Amino acid sequence: MSHTHPPVHEETLQLRVLPPPPPQADPGFSFVEQPLPGWTLPPPALMGWAADTGRRRRTVALAMLAAVLVVQAALSLRLANSAFEDEALYIWAGHVEIGSLFHGAPNYGGFGSYFSGAPVLYPVLAAAVDSVLGLAGVRALSLLFMLTATACLYGLTRRLFNERAGLCASALFAVSMPTLFLGHFATYDAMAVCLLALTAWLLVVIAPRHWAWAAAVAPVAALAVGVKYASALFLPTLVLLYVLAAYRDHYMRRALLRGALFGAATFALLGGGLVASGYLSAIQSTTTARAHGDTPAWQILQDSTRWAGLLVAVALVGTVTYARTARLAEIPGWRRAVPGRRWRTCLGVLLTGTALLAPAYQIHLQTETSLQKHVGFGLFFAAPMAGVGVTRLMGAHFKFPQWAIAIGVLALTLGLSQSASSFGSWPDTRYLIPQLSYTVRPGQHWLGDPKEGPVYCLSRARRTHYQDWLSFFFIDYRTRDGRYLTGVPGYRAAVREGYFDGVVLDYSGGLAPAEEAVRQEMRITGRYRLTGSLPYRTSTGAGHFEIWVRQQSTQ
Structure with a gap:
């Protein structure tokens, strides 16, 4: 029995193949890549934190900053020695000034004629704390000042670059010898560093805001100079930093006007205070016309390199690499896609070059007096570029973490040994x-x-x-x-x-x-x-x- 099938038309056996959809044009490439089967991942960000802009990033960064501050406090508090002659002198001068200001006692010390800072500022504050908590309390006050400076450094670097650079900068600064030393040393240096750090952070914060805010920050900078006259060496850096930060939002003409306003307000306050106080002779004898010593320049350079060389070297790496390229998402809120090379170069040279001011001035004076303290002022300004240098060496997504580990271990080792040596350099009078x-x-x-x-x-x-x-x-x-x-x-x-x-x-x-x-x-x-x-x-x-x-x- 045979089965017959209905005839099949020829066109029903033909498979109709639909043409592929036209490829989508990609403006970033000159060719079209066909989609591959399976999972397709989006292109990664250049920096691990670039895609995370929410609360989690800020929380993690602040937690890590808190850990850095705890380590800094522990390393400073481990230093022990009896009162250094400068510590004892400033605290005792504060008691004399308090007696003269509030009780009419005679001011027989003549401290205003030879102190390198106004005796009615830090010495009075230190004496007030000493009356309640003793020398340990005054040294704890210095620790509070240095912790505040580290926190301001993080905030400054975060606004100029990002959180990762800020954490690296604050960590390197926190374990450096001058920071650890000044954090347990009862002199006005820690207070001056804190006020300079606060001024720098405030200037970057107010840079995109109204021009009148510049006059509001000027008293903080003037107070820093009043606490320690040598702080005036860093006022030009603060003015130029404000101009560069303001240029990101206001272009050059308005940025220059803001910098001029801040500088004029600061110098006006300093001039008024100088006329009212009569400390001109002290400023000349301790700062501007200080007597020259006989220390050779090579010795000052050698000691400056020992105490600040590592951080400055990493800052130089950050300056060079940042000037060459800015493609690691280090500039949040820039009014253009990428900051210009001239701006990046000026910022790096300004911050890193400030670390050389104190050693250069002491080479001019041919003296090493207080050099281990003065280099700490410049290290604060160089630390942001050092943070950039560490992030550049590590690369995107922590590709080369060994660089950060090596730099961190070396910085910690130098800070521990050098701070202990400096803090034990004077005789212990406990017996x-x-x-x-x-x-x-x-x-x-x-x-x-x-x-x-x-x-x-x-x-x-x-x-x-x-x-x-x-x-x-x-x-x-x-x-x-x-x-x-x-x-x-x-x-x-x-x-x-x-x-x-x-x-x-x-x-x-x-x-x-x-x-x-x-x-x-x-x-x-x-x-x-x-x-x-x-x-x-x-x-x-x-x-x-x-x-x-x-x-x-x-x-």
Whole structure:
């Protein structure tokens, strides 16, 4: 039986193949790529955080900043030593100023004539804290200032670049030797750094806003200079930073006007304060016309490189790489797609070059006095470019994390060792002060090196007074026959006539000419006897204190 099928038309067996859809034009490429089967991933962002602009990024960044601040506080608080002579002097000067300002006591110190900062600012604040919390409280105040500076550095770098660069910059600055040292050192340097940092951060914040905000920030900058006169060295950097930050939103003409307003307001406040206070002689003797030393330039460069070389080197890497390209999403809120190369170059050179101002000025003065503190001012301004340098070395998506690890470990190691060495460079008076407390009596005249530490500690127990002590810096002695003698002859005459009830000498491998003359005179005349020799050890060597007391038979 056969089955017959209906006839099949030829056209029903033909498969109709539809033409493929026309390719979509892609303006970013010159060719069209056919879609592949399976999953298709979007192109990745150049930086891991570029796509995350919400609350999570800010929360993570602030948590990491808090961790950096905790580490900085722990590393600063580990430093221990007795009061340095500058710490004791500034705190005691603050007590004198408080007595003069609020209680009408005589201001016999003349601190305004030789302090490198206004004695009515930081010393008064330090003395007020000292009255309640002692030296530990004043040092904790310095730590608070340095932590605030690190936080302002993060905010500044985040606004100029992004959170990742801000965290890298704050971490490098937090573990640097000057930051750790100043964080546990009761002088006005920490307060000055904090005020400069606050000024820089505020200027970047107000850059896109109304021009009148510039006058509101000027008092903060003027206060920084009043706290420490050398802060004026960084005012041009602040003005130019404000101009560059304002240029992102207001173009050059308006940016220059804002910078001029901020500079004029700051200098007007400083001029008014200078006229009202009369501190011109102190500014000249401690800052603008300071006496030159004899330290060679190579030694200043060597020490500056030890303390600041790593951060400045990384900042140079950031400056060069950032000037070449700005394609790592480091500029949020720029009014164009990418900032121009000239702007990027100017910003990098300005911030990194500021780190060289303090060493260059001290090379000009040929002195290393306070160099370990002054380099910290410039490191704050170079730190943002160092943060950029670390991010550039790591690459997008942390492609080369070994760079950040190596730089971080090296910076931490140098900061730990150098800060401990600097903080242990002066003699510890923990055994000297108790010994003097049994010897010194109210109303006695003492000659001391050191002088400030015993005066600060013993005056709290009301066992001595500032005017009862004389240092080896200067003497104007009137002999019994009416002659006035200064220098070594004055010290010799005072010892010969038994003017001092006691003498403290710091013998660390040798004595200054005046100290050696006093020691010889005490031995020759026999008016004084050695009652104690207290050894000590510093990071630079060993020495001992000698306590000489006038014999009762000579009174």
